Amino acid sequence: MQSYYEATARERIAGILDPGSWHEILPPTARTLSPHLKALDLPVAFDDGVVIGSGALEGLPVLVAAQEGGFMGGAVGEVQGAKIVGLFERAKAARVAGVVLLLETGGVRLQEANAGLIAVSEVIRAICATRVRGIPVVAAIGGKFGCFGGMGIAAGCCTSIVMSEEGRLGLSGPEVIETAHGVEEFDSLDRALVWRTVGGKHRFLLGDCATLVDDRQPAFRSALAQAVRTGEELELASLEREQRTLDERLERFGAYTDGEDIWRDLGFDKPANVPLLATDALIALSKRLRAA
Amino acid sequence: MDWHAVADGLFDRGHDIVAVDDLLSGTGHCGDTAFAVVGSTNHAEIGVELTLxxxxxxxATMRDHPGRPILFLVDTQGQRLRHRxxxxxxxxxxxxxxQCVELARARGHRVLALVYDQALSGGFLASGMMADLCAALPHAEIRVMNLPAMARVTRLPEERLRALAATSPVFAPGAENYAQMGAIDALWAGDLATHLMAALRDAPTTDTRRDVGRARGGRKLAAAIAERAASE
Incomplete structure (x- = not known):
């Protein structure tokens, strides 16, 4: 399975880690299933939709959590969240080069309501606390369900994000916005609009993901390894830089209404062509524009 | 709930908190302790400007007042749901x-939060839920989403959710349920200044919410599963 987008959580782990290095923690045989879904007579999964464990990434010892989009769109419930939080606890004690999150999720599992929200909050805090300890946390986003809701915040808290063009990253999903303010505000069925707003290319051009890769597992693999190796520490100077970056972004792009406006401002004279550019060509062009 | 009354109750030695649009900020004095106060009012929709x-x-608190405790005053209807x-x-x-809150904690600032009116999902995750200790006023409303919207998204009948909400802290909105689940430390009734100073003294510096949820019986699995994931 070469496509990251098409792969399941377990296939992604197999595609990214060094052969034979994977050790799963709380595998399906541990039957850690959601009591809340059971109470609602909804289908459960024996791993509650997340696969966690340890392995090697290009020789680097890492801990990995991979969400399974095929189970409830990767949404986070009490058990899934606790598995991820426990993995970060483990990172405290184990000697690891980093923690890798293969995210595919709509955020809070609404069927678990309050328990889901608290679980997402605990994941966000665990990511931040791990970074403060100097351990890089890197995320990959390139699955069918993207990465949304509170888990979009979680992704933003990571040291570095690797995305493919097919990946989507945001807070409120297009459907949620359309439900709140109507189709004129955000037409969730307009795929091109959705990708211009939350898609991998737009996130890369804004600097919200550090690396844009093709939808191939080996491409994710080497980008993730590189991200673990170059992890930046969380310190006051870096947050002050981030404050300036986000301030300037508001100043420069705040009046725009479409991704194309932003890309034009960034120097793309034919912004409508951005979605057609191959990943390599887009990266090269954006590098040239930034240097100019 | 009017934030002025809350601020007056918290800061027995006075404060200079002001509201600019929906943003609250200022310094409050409780006993001998100065708090950097930041928060929102008018059930703010939390968009990019307010977050920043x-x-x-x-x-600024980390830079100019190392170690000064920070208090979030939370009143939000959630993140702003706009395309922009x-x-x-x-x-x-x-x-x-x-991350700013996390780094403040790591640099020795105690970070507290008080939900004085309402708190909803996205608007709450990056502020109050990041604090060392989050408390709520007894009438505060905390929720992920209202039940009709939840029924739409989950395709579960609203009556079913309503029935569950009556018996399970997992589904019902309200600060009391969040307290049972460990995400709210306590409901502050009576003298707010006393509660604030006690919280400053007792706030844990690590995330203990799952342990609290287990001890209070509102969230039975999170702590045990996390322990197993950490050690097995």
Whole structure:
């Protein structure tokens, strides 16, 4: 399975880690299933939709959590969240080069309501606390369900994000916005609009993901390894830089209404062509524009 | 709930908190302790500007007043649900705020939060839920989403959710349920200044919410599963 987008959580782990290095923690045989879904007579999964464990990434010892989009769109419930939080606890004690999150999720599992929200909050805090300890946390986003809701915040808290063009990253999903303010505000069925707003290319051009890769597992693999190796520490100077970056972004792009406006401002004279550019060509062009 | 009354109750030695649009900021004095106060009012929708303004305040506190405790006053209807916020990457603005709170904690600032009116999902995750200790006024409303919307998204009948909400802290909105689940430390009734100073003294510096949820019986599995994932 070469496509990251098409792969399941377990296939992604197999595609990214060094052969034979994977050790799963709380595998399906541990039957850690959601009591809340059971109470609602909804289908459960024996791993509650997340696969966690340890392995090697290009020789680097890492801990990995991979969400399974095929189970409830990767949404986070009490058990899934606790598995991820426990993995970060483990990172405290184990000697690891980093923690890798293969995210595919709509955020809070609404069927678990309050328990889901608290679980997402605990994941966000665990990511931040791990970074403060100097351990890089890197995320990959390139699955069918993207990465949304509170888990979009979680992704933003990571040291570095690797995305493919097919990946989507945001807070409120297009459907949620359309439900709140109507189709004129955000037409969730307009795929091109959705990708211009939350898609991998737009996130890369804004600097919200550090690396844009093709939808191939080996491409994710080497980008993730590189991200673990170059992890930046969380310190006051870096947050002050981030404050300036986000301030300037508001100043420069705040009046725009479409991704194309932003890309034009960034120097793309034919912004409508951005979605057609191959990943390599887009990266090269954006590098040239930034240097100019 | 009017934030003035809350601020007056918390800060027995006075405060200079002001509201600029929906942003609250200032300094409050309780006993001999100065608190950097940041928060929102008018059931604020938390968009990119407000998030960045709150982060700026936390960064400035770290720079100018090392070690000063920070208090979030929470009143939000959730994140702003607009195309523009998504286009600009609101998730990253929120992540920035969350990281500012985490770094403040690591640098020795105690971070407290008080939900004095309402708190909803996205608007709450990067502020109050990042604090060392989050408390609520007894009438405060905390929820993920209202039940009709939840029924639509989950395709579960609203009556079913309503029935569950009556018996399970997992489904019902309300600060009391969040307290049972460990996400709210306590409901503050009576003298707010006394509660604030006790919280400053007792706030844990690590995330103990799952242990509290287990001890109170509102969230039975999270702590045990996390322990197993950490050690097995």
């Amino acid at each position: 303004a709150m982060a700026k305040r936390v960064v 916020d998504e286009l600009l990457g609101i998730h990253r603005y929120m992540a920035h705020l969350a």
